[in-house]
Amino acid sequence: MPADADDSPCSISEGQGSLDEFSLIKRFFVRPEIGAGAWPSSSIGDDCAILTIGAVKIAVTADMMALGTHFLDDADPYTVGKKALAVNLSDLAAAGASPKAFFLSIALPEADPVWLKGFSEGLFEAAERFHCPLRGGDTTKAASVNGLPGKTCISICAMGEVEGDSYMTRGGAKPGDDIWVSGTPGDAYAALGSIWGQFEVPVNDFSYFKARMDTPTPRVELGQKLKSVATACCDISDGLVGDLGHILERSKVSAILYWKDFPRSEQMKRLPEKVQRRCVLSGGDDYELLFTAPKNKRAQIENLNEGGAVKVTRIGEIAPAAEPLKVLDQDGKSIELSKSFNHFA
Amino acid sequence: MPADADDSPCSISEGQGSLDEFSLIKRFFVRPEIGAGAWPSSSIGDDCAILTIGAVKIAVTADMMALGTHFLDDADPYTVGKKALAVNLSDLAAAGASPKAFFLSIALPEADPVWLKGFSEGLFEAAERFHCPLRGGDTTKAASVNGLPGKTCISICAMGEVEGDSYMTRGGAKPGDDIWVSGTPGDAYAALGSIWGQFEVPVNDFSYFKARMDTPTPRVELGQKLKSVATACCDISDGLVGDLGHILERSKVSAILYWKDFPRSEQMKRLPEKVQRRCVLSGGDDYELLFTAPKNKRAQIENLNEGGAVKVTRIGEIAPAAEPLKVLDQDGKSIELSKSFNHFA
Structure with missing residues (x-):
């Protein structure tokens, strides 16, 4: 995703070395299965998690994007809103799931009505186009840094329906395909x-x-x-x-x-x-x-x-x-x- | 939620007036129902959205928290991880749903292994205690502000199972209760x-x-x-x-x-x-x-x-x-x- 030049390629330094996104997830966030009634997930490491809820399967994806990292600071808010949902819907598309609901959490430096109007219009244009309604979320204030306003941070969790066992993952490619x-x-x-x-x-x-x-x-x-x-x-x-x-x-x-x-x-x-x-x-x-x-x-x-x-x-x-x-x-x-x-x- | 004194009470100014969280949501993020096959939601304005997926109902909640707003800047990372999940599980509890899965998106100023170790330990202690596994999410770099590292921002979307129509909302209280x-x-x-x-x-x-x-x-x-x-x-x-x-x-x-x-x-x-x-x-x-x-x-x-x-x-x-x-x-x-x-x- 676009990042401003200073942040590219979003390297996060760790002392002498550096920790890439996948190593970080593997080291700190992959744990043994909890079991005990949790919904099983059949696609770890894919664009979506496929959760089995009784006889139903759903695809879930989450993406976080910030102004100043994924979007240019002065990006058009309409574009930001539309793309923020689109990249999540793209993950559902990769699983072959049909979008059904999304949740938006957003941290804002200020409640700028012009920005919010543009952002929400872009967001809902994508939501309506793909029949994927906003079903909840959270709004909060972006934490300031040394008294300067923090950057807008957008987090979306999108969910889709999977028909039976008919979904795609990154696994399954065979020689000759x-x-x-x-x-x-x-x-x-x-x-x-x-x-x-x-x-x-x-x-x-x-x-x-x-x-x-x-x-x-x-x-x-x-x-x-x-x-x-x-x-x-x-x-x-x-x-x-x-x-x-x-x-x-x-x-x-x-x-x-x-x-x-x-x-x-x-x-x-x-x-x-x-x-x-x-x-x-x-x-x-x-x-x-x-x-x-x-x-x-x-x-x-x-x-x-x-x-x-x-x-x-x-x-x-x-x-x-x-x-x-x-x-x-x-x-x-x-x-x-x-x-x-x-x-x- | 705790905020540092400067930010309290998280007022976001809008020109002469101010826009509170609920007005902001109502003005920019409440739209007519899309319909056309989306999962119906039966509890708008509650702690959780209750989504109907065929014969199944699930409760979903999303909360976003930042260091410097919801947590003190120097908050113990173990505490941050444990509480970040706990506040989402509390929303599921208010619906009477049993926690089944969560998604974590986190923006980090740097990949500090000491902070991440503490955070993940607290997070998974709550996850294991309530049988609610991490099923996916996103990690990204917090956007810097004038060259200074941005603050850690944590976004969790938690999901739970609802038994039939047996769930609680904020509606339903009757005189005499x-x-x-x-x-x-x-x-x-x-x-x-x-x-x-x-x-x-x-x-x-x-x-x-x-x-x-x-x-x-x-x-x-x-x-x-x-x-x-x-x-x-x-x-x-x-x-x-x-x-x-x-x-x-x-x-x-x-x-x-x-x-x-x-x-x-x-x-x-x-x-x-x-x-x-x-x-x-x-x-x-x-x-x-x-x-x-x-x-x-x-x-x-x-x-x-x-x-x-x-x-x-x-x-x-x-x-x-x-x-x-x-x-x-x-x-x-x-x-x-x-x-x-x-x-x-």
Whole structure:
């Protein structure tokens, strides 16, 4: 997600070393199962937790975002509200769940009615579009720092319904499966990287990239259609290759990606090849779906491109775990991968 | 909840006026029902939302807390972790729901392993005690303010199971019902008010009060027992009279409270009468249950005092809506009420 340049890549230093987000969770927040009547969860480490409540399964996800870290300080409040819910709905989409309710907790430095009006309008536009009502939450004051107002912090917990056992996780990809992606990943990072001064984009293309960063479309309908055909799925929030890494790890497999097959927007194609690779392969914040499916589902998946609101493209295949993850260029040579965007890396 | 003195009472100024928490929610976050397949919610404005998922009902609550607002900056991390979950479990207790899962989102200025170890130990002590496992969440970096590290912000969304239609809300109190409270409310505020320099408490009693503030016990088992007898219930987070006000408003009734009947700890009884009234009537942060029940349930409720871990005491009765809310002293004279603690008041 966008962060201002000072905070990027959100490294949190710990003495001499540093603790990334996943190590931190593993070290402090993973505990033995409590049992004793708690709702079982069948997908730890996925975009959503899938909780079993008697005969019903629900998908739950939680995301926290702050102005000054995930959003620029002066971000349009409408955009902030819309995106804050969208990134949670994207997690539900990755599970193939249908959004049903969300809870909003927000810490505010002040009750600015102009900001709140814009924020709530963006939030509810996404809520109405995806039939996902606000069902509760909390408002509080952001803690001040040395007398200066604290930054707005938004925390959303979104829930969706799962039909029977028909949901997707990051586990389940098998050697020989195709790897697919929706939309044109990399566009969001083209905006962010240019804001950060890492590269330049043509003036006329910036607004396209910025809109892709500011108003991602959670692929909720696509997730619904994929849940019966995909073997594994996640959304791309931290970068395509990085998020694919989570699928590979959970599924205990590897992958080969073919750079020439990657879908790229017309605007992306106008950027230098090196910048394209940076944006598409390891840019974050796309909120497209990355999924795997058996080869015999190709026709069924390609059919989605007819009626679907978003195109899906085959970009590679799953390999046995013993192989290293490779991205091959058009000449079959390996492309060197830069480190994927990771909050605490 | 405790706030440092500068922020108290968390007033958020809006130009010439000010916007309290409830006005803010009403103005910006209450919208017409979306319908179209979303899970219905049957308790808007209660401690929990009660969501109906097919044949199943669940209770969901969300609370956000920050160091420097809800906790002192140097609060013991173990205490912070334990209380952060406890206040959410208290909301589930007020609905009579049994805790089943929670989600934690946390913004941290740095990955301090000493702080995280203490925090997670406190958090999981409460989780294990109440059989409520952590099922997911998010970790991120707290946004810095003018280059200074932002404050730790903790957001928890907790969920519980509701048995059939057997749950409690703030609505349902009827004229003639008794008003009951658990434990000895006011103790937490005795610590907070003395930290804020509003009054003094005997040195030997401070640690008792501070423990009541730092480690409230969510009345989960009591909530389970009450759900079949109480007509309305809430927990006391913002002050007894203020929280009773929410029951009165939602139930469209009024109340008379008898000061002489209020349960007070031995330590509370040693404070000046005026301080006692301030703490007991309008001090926040107790996390005791305040509930109403028909008079013919008295014996059944008093029986809870035999086997229960916490005493319940009858402190008044529900009156018709036309009457003003009154607290009578031992001579039958009205006690003037100070404004209850309210985050944004």
